[in-house]
Amino acid sequence: MTNTQILIGEIIGTFILIMFGCGSISLAINFEILDSLYQVALFWTAGVTIGIYASKKLSGAHINPCFSIATLINKEINFIQFLTYISAQLIGAICAAISLYLITRHKISSYSLETASVFGEYFPNPSNPEIITSTKQAFFAELSATFLLIFIILIIINIKKLKNYSAILIGILVGVLICFYAPITQCCMNPARDIGPRIVSYFTGWEEFAFKQNGLGWLTVYIIAPLLGASLATVLFRRIKRFQS
Secondary structure, three states, rough: OOOHHHHHHHHHHHHHHHHHHHHHHHHHOEEEEOOOOHHHHHHHHHHHHHHHHHHHHOOOOOOOHHHHHHHHHHHOOOOHHHHHHHHHHHHHHHHHHHHHHHHHHOOOOOOOHHHOOOOOOOOOOOOOOOOOOOOOHHHHHHHHHHHHHHHHHHHOOOOOHHHHHHHHHHHHHHHHHHHHHHHOOOOOOOOHHHHHHHHHHOOOOOOOOOOOOOOOOOHHHHHHHHHHHHHHHHHHHHHHHHHHH
């Protein structure tokens, strides 16, 4: 596939993912339509599934730098392609966040930490402040969540009988992980999903929170931890696969 295909596919796929996912958080916080974590998780499941279907033939449907780094480690793409993937994912996430803001800004009652969490992610989860979470706990939560995500995705896509169902299974997997980890860190598992909307929130009224809340948590917890978790999962999967062959 060409770099143009990668750009178009990843922008489309990531745009869909963010519109469905962050849109569901907005429906819960700004519109008060959704009142359950399970409902929000279902929107993320749909966003992942549809995003994969929309971009699969163009770019292979990464829509997450963590999966892109897994394919880089597996030597399925080169470094230039890796940069193209993550650039397109970031563009898609930013475009979706801008669109979401323009569509929903009339319902934003205040520029608070809770409404900021529609875009960027924070710990403790502003919707569950009673769950005390330190930076170390948040880092491990994101690392372990992304480890599970990528490890299980690698299992799914390497089983031929599951090929036709991989998009749905991956969507369900994301939804399940969100149900478990979201009360702690909002469950990122995708650096583009966090940093793209976070940048938009900084320039649209939440500069007090975007990069100041949690200190460098936006970098360590929501970018480094997921990428590290994905890398560890890929290395482990490669070792297990080599051992079995």
